[in-house]
Amino acid sequence: MSAEAVQKTQPREIKVTREQLPLSCPLPEDEIWNLHPRVYLPIEKTGEAVCPYCGTQYILTD
DSSP states (O other): OOOOHHHSSSOEEEEEOGOOOOOEESOOTOOOGGOOOOOOEOOTTTTTTHHHHTEEEEEEOO
């Protein structure tokens, strides 16, 4: 497996602001070929959320 493939399969950490709410994963700028079903993530109360499909961790910065 190439280093690029490994990097794409590892969960990411993404910082988001309140302007980007409501938060959904995948984000609009993600590549179409590897998208999973859109899921809305509740991040307002705790300031953090993890996508159940891809494991991406979102952190609210403001």
